[in-house]
Amino acid sequence: MLLMNSAMIGLKGTHLLKEETLSELCKWKGCAPPGLLEELQGYIQGELLYIPKKTEQRVKWGENSGSRQEIASRNEEIFCSHSSGCSVNELQKRYHLSEESIRKIISKMRLAMNR
Numbered sequence: 001m002l003l004m005n006s007a008m009i010g011l012k013g014t015h016l017l018k019e020e021t022l023s024e025l026c027k028w029k030g031c032a033p034p035g036l037l038e039e040l041q042g043y044i045q046g047e048l049l050y051i052p053k054k055t056e057q058r059v060k061w062g063e064n065s066g067s068r069q070e071i072a073s074r075n076e077e078i079f080c081s082h083s084s085g086c087s088v089n090e091l092q093k094r095y096h097l098s099e100e101s102i103r104k105i106i107s108k109m110r111l112a113m114n115r
Contacts, residue, residue: 078102079109
């Protein structure tokens with residue numbers, strides 16, 4: 001992320017720098033080429049600029065942290081427990097989820113099993 005104005009230029013992950021030339025600034029790791037920085041300054045100055053990753057480089061929510069797999073395992077446990085006779089009320093207390101959440105999980109798992 002770049003923060004640019006006429007007095008200071010800052011880079012996320014580094015300290016603020018006194019504005020020098022754009023070519024000197026671009027020696028910093030991850031910085032855009034000087035021509036691109038000059039072009040951006042024509043549109044935005046003194047503001048933060050966020051440039052997201054390309055769609056094909058993104059990972060789904062929770063894939064890097066493992067949260068996605070943990071929730072899938074939890075949902076499978078909920079479905080198996082319910083199939084074995086555990087009531088929705090018991091599952092609510094055990095997993096600290098609302099009745100609606102438990103019912104949605106059971107319904108989605110049931111649909112997935114029937115496919």
